[in-house]
Amino acid sequence: MNKSVYDSPDNTSVSRRHILTVLVDNEPGVLARVIGMFSGRGYNIESLNVAEVSNDEHLSRITIVTEGTLEVVSQIEKQLLRIVPVHSVYNLDEEGSAVEAEVALVNIDLNEKNKKKIYEICDFYRARKIENENNSIIFEIAGASNRINRFIKEINQITRIDIVRSGPVAISTHKNTKEE
């Protein structure tokens, strides 16, 4: 059967994580429109990432991680498409396989006692030390979110850290999702 984009999703679906990738005109207020739709209609945002992807066409891509049943996520997609500067919305879980990655920066409280163990862990997770003028110990780690989770968990067991995460970005391995 030819399944339409607005056919009813399976009723049996359970609530799970979805990654939506939204291509928008990079104009003032566009992010507010997108997140306002989520809060106004009571949908969740687990993480959000936005950056310009095409300078000459003024296009930005917003990556949103949300949780919901297929019905809810399908409604989110349709509501997003009603926003005027939105070009396209893809649910990467629906599109087939996708690659996702995020970046985390970690400021680690290092001393002579824990130094060796921490470097081992960083080495294992391919976290890269970033030199800086204050000589504090800052590592950058990139990759799948659960790998970063595991890294943080291990370091946390040893010492105190400050952390910032970008939230995942993701791209379909199948096709070019950029329209027009």
Next chain:
Amino acid sequence: MAMKQEMTGAEIVLQSLVDQSVEVVFGYPGGAVLPIYDTLFKQNSIKHVLVRQEGGAIHAAEGYARSTGKVGVVLVTSGPGATNVVTGLTDALMDSIPIVCITGQVPQHLIGSDAFQECDTTGITRPCTKHNYLVKDPNKLSPVFHEAFVIAQNGRPGPVLVDIPKDVQFANGNYTKKENIIIPSHRLFEPRIFNNNEKINEVVDLISKAKKPIFYIGGGCINSGPKASELVTQFVEMTGAPATMTLMGLGVLGSSHQNSLGMLGMHGMYEANMAMHDCDIMINIGARFDDRVTGRLDAFSPNSKKIHIDIDESNINKTINVDVPVVGDVTNVLTEIIKIWKKKNLKINQTDIKLWWDQINNWKKIDCLHFINNEKEIKPQYAIQRLYELTKNKKTFITTEVGQHQMWAAQYYKFEKPNRWLTSGGLGTMGYGFPAAIGAQIANPDALVVDIAGDASILMNIQEMSTAVQYRLPVKIFILNNEYMGMVRQWQELLHGGRYSESYTDSLPDFVKLAESYKAVGLRAKKPEDLDNVINEMINTDKTVIADIWISKEENCFPMIQSGSAHNEMVLSKDQKQDREAAEKGKVLV
């Protein structure tokens, strides 16, 4: 003529409106829109209607738009001017009314400084418009306006707001004509049509095999233009199926049409709701399964296959899962459906449809709109019946406020044509009806425009009396006066143990004197025998009229599906008690 022309921002605003064939602007001046008002003063092509509060301007624009199918245009100042239109913008968004609202803004160097009459207009109105703009460059004004008009009308219509800082109104910029603007396709708000041919074949197939079909017709049929109503009527006749209309859809199929079951939903007709519950094929055309229509969702038409034709994809499967969705404009989709129906020479089985009508006619025998008339007091239902009888042969537009009077108007006034019934359905805005009547009268100077009002609702925008009189608009305000917020009182009676908390209006004005103080005409009917005379005098007076109709104070609006109940659980009268448990559950709902 050159493609571009230099002028001031304010002139560009006016030129854009002229280019968009705008004839009337409803507005109220103030500091941040003075340059536009100055330009308005120097021209003659656009008429400005001065309201008495900005909220009146936007409802008037809604009335203008709803009664004509054109875009309603509003012009107000920054700060309080903008915040006063928020209710109307939300109203227009909910009821899909095309509006372009222009707001002044403080000059750019003051934005963010908490300047006098500054507010974050685009921030405040983002969730209550289809789209909005803050224009910082006078060269962008004309492209923005031409896009705004397209967005307001395309797809599912709605309000668009353009916020213009005062310095941009003064600055010089280039004007670009409508035909020279290219709008990227993703911004056009066109419905995403997908595989409609196949869907339409499925629709036609389902309907032709139906035993108990019903059409469920909504406001989308009105927004699609007068042709849509003709097509709906034509297809209903071709199938011989019954049809029910939502509050917003009244007038699509004439009330006196033999296939019409009237309105459905919370205060809809018993036979319409029962037929919706028992049908096997439901054909939703331009309606959105609103909670006032569906009642309890898990008991909504449990055994039917549902077809849903809607221009807004987000309405598909939003609250009710449907079997065959068709996204598209009603006129286009119905044209196709009728074409295929004719080509295949289809017919619904006559025996089945006769049995179905027999069943419906049995439900009709309940006579759900029956009320006991009274010789001493005017019954509100009787007042509407008389108003209908005495105005039905004129070109009449009816607007309403919100509450019991609105439901009685929907039940007892019979609408035969689209665009003649203007009411706030989605948002339920008290105070909508009178300014909407002003807008409708401006658009239709020769028509009879009556605002059926309640004594509480009318006070929400009573200041517009001054507008109506200034422009010599013979708008009629027909107040069903029971000294209560009637619908609040009814719910308190039915669900809150008769504790009438704050729903009685003490110290109402003397509406006759009130009318006279505005140099309008005030009339009053206290007894049933006064009613016809008052209505006739109201109709025959070529002035703004308030007719204060004293009705039975504690009349309830029936039939009713109480919140949380299903279509087949209608309460027909006060004496019929609702299931207590269901009533408790329903109490938390609105």
